[in-house]
Every structure is written in structure tokens, then in C-alpha cells.
Amino acid sequence: MRIGAIEAGGTKFVCGIGNEEGAIEERISFPTGAPEETVARAATFFRGKGVDAIGIGSFGPIDINPSSATYGFVTTTPKPGWANFDFLGAMKREFDVPFGWDTDVNAAALGEAVWGAAKGLDSCVYYTIGTGIGAGVFAEGKLVHGLVHPEAGHMVVSRHREDGFAGNCSYHADCLEGMAAGPAIEKRWGVKGADLPPDHPAWGLEAHYIAQAVVNTIYLLSPKRIILGGGVMKQAQLFPLIRAEVKRMLRGYVRSPAVEDGIDDYIVPPGLGDNAGLCGALALGLAALRDRSGR
């Protein structure tokens, strides 16, 4: 079985071909340009390779409601040319195979649940913390959609009492993304996070905000594992800081060994590393193929 996968990011596209074990056999990546040109490059990669299905995990916001007239569209992005672009439709005109279509973060959550850090679990939440913040939610064995799709990056957070930073989100100023995404770190401290030493106070503050998102996720969804990925989480010193802050904030309320005794295995980096997105897209393609065959 050969499954096509597209990790469609706002900055770069990664296209790959993999199998039902999650192994990527071939891949290319290229910068995200104008939509028609970018789709054409992806199509050129897949053409003649006999893929049985294609999965797409896309940057967004995107329309993932199958009964909507704009299903498959990128909707309101500021990225030039992509707003209201029928991405899925453009791919379907090129390939007559089943397509999986979801957000980049839902794809990553699924990839982690099938082959990664949440393998074998029927629930997990995947956060990406980088230029922006987003989350994919996998609950009761299914990716969660709804009215639109989760947009957990804009969660309300309680400001740290020593943090005078106004916030950086163009919609909400001091929401989670406005206080804790990469650009917020850079704006608050005047240098990129990657250039701050591991013992800089920036990381304690960062843990304060990310821990709130984790705690609220535990309270609202009670997932069996929480995976933190994205550029900011390359700062490995954040993990122990976040875990300690989560325990401090929960104050023993959630009586579960996973949280009380095993938090190092509960709040974890992606098991698939930088492949979470591409493997997730592969898993979406595989799921679409299985749906089509009624399996």
C-alpha cells in the first residue's frame, strides 16, 4: 500500500509517500508559494507513483465540515492567495483517490496516536508551540471537530503577576498565543528564544503559560497523554518546568497515577519528532482509504 501525505504549512510544504506502518519511503519539501503553483509542485511529486490515497494536514483555518459548501477550503488566512482557496478540490482534480483532510495539528495528534507517543491510547492532545500555537484533539478514538476546529492557541490565560508584557496576538493581545508563542518570547525579551540561555527567566514564564493550557486541557478533556511539539518546545528545559508547574496548579485534584506519579510520561515531546505532521497526514490518508473500503 502506498499512501501520499502532505504536511501543508504556511511556510513550507512537505510531501511524502509512506506505507501502512507509518514508514516514509520518499519525501520532498519546498517553500509554500502561491496556491496554484504550490499545489502543482505537490501534484508533480505524486504523479505516476500509484498512491492509493492521499492525506493532507493543512495550516488554517480550514473548512473541515463535509456538509459545507466550502469543505476543503483554506478560509481566513492572511497568507497571500490562500484565503478562500479550494485546496482539497485542487488536489482532487489531479488524483482520483480517497483523500483525508484535516488541520495540521489534528493530523499530528492522529499520527502520534497511531505510531507515536500516544500509540495504543484512545485519546491525546497535541500542541504545537512555535510561530503560533495550535492543538489537535483525539478523543474516544476520533479526531475532534465541531463548529469549526479546535483553536486552543487563543485560550484565555491568567497573566503572571510579574509579567508586564502587553501580549502579541492581533485579536486578543494577551491570550495563550499572545503571551507564549515564539514571537511573544522574542518581543518580550528582545531576542529570539533560541538565543536565550536555558536558565533565563523567560522559560519559567513560558512554563507558567503553557502549564495553564495543559491544566485546562486536563480539566476539559482528560486526555491520556499530552504531547508538546513545535519550535519553542525544542528548548528541552521547558519540559521539567512545565511538568512541575502543572502539578503545582492541579494541587492534587486529579487523582490519576498518570498525573500523580507518572507526569514525565504524561507530558511528553512528539514520539515522531519532526515527522509528527507528515506521519499524521499519512495516517489521515490511510484512514480515508479504510473508510472508503468500509473497513
Added chain:
Amino acid sequence: MRIGAIEAGGTKFVCGIGNEEGAIEERISFPTGAPEETVARAATFFRGKGVDAIGIGSFGPIDINPSSATYGFVTTTPKPGWANFDFLGAMKREFDVPFGWDTDVNAAALGEAVWGAAKGLDSCVYYTIGTGIGAGVFAEGKLVHGLVHPEAGHMVVSRHREDGFAGNCSYHADCLEGMAAGPAIEKRWGVKGADLPPDHPAWGLEAHYIAQAVVNTIYLLSPKRIILGGGVMKQAQLFPLIRAEVKRMLRGYVRSPAVEDGIDDYIVPPGLGDNAGLCGALALGLAALRDRSGR
């Protein structure tokens, strides 16, 4: 078809018998006493009535993990006698029928999805705001469980800048429940909420906190409807205040007609009124029966 239903509250038990249309044909209620005595009263009610299944929506925390050794137990409640009580097991010893078992709020969410305010939708979140605050989550056509079960009442909230109240949660002080449940209102203002006039500043403050829970719920889960029930929500003046505060906090970020144009039909009281819990337990029983028959 005759389905038994138990709305097991910490203060009172409601037992009923209903049909597959959600109609309750007969009911009793009695105060929640010691566990053995309370279960005996429930069993007496159902005995000889030929129920095909029984659904229980219980106060908690409870163990809802079918593979756990304490599945069906009430776990850590301070309620005398009920901690570590095998509630479901005690009922199963009395009746050899399929049992549905879930939290009171998950039951209410299911009841609302099957017959109430979220009828026909595949997702909704049900909040009860009363002596405590809890939420039931229905997503992608399923009730959400996980590590334990949602405990949304303890969500982190951002304090209103004019609110000097320390908070009332014995675990977290100023979490959502600590700032906005009925006892917090009473402690902050020195009188019960029910005795405050509808134009009292208490309600604006209450809307501030409840709106944060709603907004975070939209961001994390994107449910197709949010239902607010429980004693505090009998104050009907809260609904317009909460809806306005939610729109103010979202700042146009969530592009969905349901939120942008139809918020009066998006944030709503329970369609089943005070029957949400009992009808929900009925729906749990019905689901257990259908699972058993493989439908």
C-alpha cells in the same frame, strides 16, 4: 421498552422509568443517605417493573474506566460512606440487565444531545453551575472520557481586575468553581445569589468567569452548542450577559455563523430543563441496551 434511570446526586437521588422516546413514565426522588440504604431504596423502586436496562448518571468523582479494578466506584468524594463505594456493582447485584454508567454531567450532555437543546447535533458541552461546577462533553457523537473524566469546574480563570474575592475552592482557591459556583457568590456578597436583584453587579462578574469557561471550551473543543444549566443559571439575566461577554472575548476570531450571528441559539439553557439529568441517565441505559444488542 422500559428503561430505568438514576440521577444520582450528592444531595438527592431521582429514579425514573422511561421509554426510548425519552418520556419519563414514573419517578421518585429521595435524599441521598448512606450508600447501602440509598441503593436499597433505588432497587425497591425498580424491582418487579421489568426494566430492560438501567442508566446511572452519578455525582463523583467516579471511575468510568471499564478496564479498571474500581470501575463503577465512587472514588474520592468527601460525602460520608460514599468514597470507594462500588455503586455500580451494588446495583448489578440487584438487576441482571445492561447498565449505563457515567458522570451526572456526561449523562446530561447525552440527554441534551438525544432529546434536548443539542438534538441532532454530534457535539455539545453541558455545564452545570450550582453548588459546584462540572461539564459533560459530547464530541463526534460520543461522550468524552479519558484519563478520568472532564472536571471543567476547576479550570484556570483570569481574575476580574475589580474582584478582590480570594476564591472558595478548597483545592485551587480562585479556579472557575472557586470564583463562580453558588457558594462563591454567597461568600463574596454575603447573601445567596437567589436573593440578589437581577441588576446586581454580582451577575456581571459571574458572566465574566462563566464566559471564560465558554470561550476556552470553544477554543479547545469547538462544540456545536454549549448548554448552561444548574441552580445559578436559573438567573435568566445571566444568559445575555454571558453571550455578550463571550463575543467580546472572542473578538471576531471564531468565524462561524453560530457564534457571530446566532449566539442566542449557541449558548442556551437545557432543552430538557430539570429533566436533563434523569433523561440523560435514561439515554445512558438505552445506549447500554443497544450496545448489548449490537445495534
